[in-house]
Amino acid sequence: MLVNRFDKCWKAASGPLSTPCHIWQRSTRRGYGYLSVRGTAVRAHRFSYERSRRRRLRLGQFVLHRCDTPACVNPKHLYVGTQTKNMEDRKARNPFTGSRNPFAKLTESKVRQIHQRRRLGLTLREISELFEVSYETVKKICSGERWGHIHGY
Numbered sequence: 001m002l003v004n005r006f007d008k009c010w011k012a013a014s015g016p017l018s019t020p021c022h023i024w025q026r027s028t029r030r031g032y033g034y035l036s037v038r039g040t041a042v043r044a045h046r047f048s049y050e051r052s053r054r055r056r057l058r059l060g061q062f063v064l065h066r067c068d069t070p071a072c073v074n075p076k077h078l079y080v081g082t083q084t085k086n087m088e089d090r091k092a093r094n095p096f097t098g099s100r101n102p103f104a105k106l107t108e109s110k111v112r113q114i115h116q117r118r119r120l121g122l123t124l125r126e127i128s129e130l131f132e133v134s135y136e137t138v139k140k141i142c143s144g145e146r147w148g149h150i151h152g153y
């Protein structure tokens with residue numbers, strides 16, 4: 001049964017919110033989890049939202065993340081909006097995130113989360129997309145070359 005299968009596909013990990021993120025462990029694309037429903041690739045967080053609220057979403061309705069973690073499928077972290085709203089919300093929450101900000105800095109808590117995601121089995125590429133930091137930076141953090149004093153515990 002699809003619903004039972006779904007709950008075997010994520011692992012809880014602490015994130016920016018008080019409740020843990022449910023990080024999708026199967027296939028991801030640009031940081032978002034995907035699952036196959038009757039042969040069609042469906043976004044895992046969208047599926048999770050529809051399942052928990054017991055309603056179907058219309059086209060153009062986006063399921064957004066309060067936790068800014070695309071791979072998260074915890075229905076408590078999801079809400080419906082438009083793509084524009086998503087970008088505005090992100091800005092409101094943290095005006096300085098994003099790779100375009102030349103002063104983007106990693107924090108200790110981010111570095112801890114990077115280590116956690118790595119232990120959960122995410123690839124360096126997936127982590128770099130999740131946290132919007134370069135692949136090289138993630139690689140250096142995971143090898144201990146940078147931020148070596150933090151190990152994610």
Ligand SMILES: [Zn+2]
Pocket residue numbers: 015020021022067069072073074077
């Ligand atoms: Zn989350």
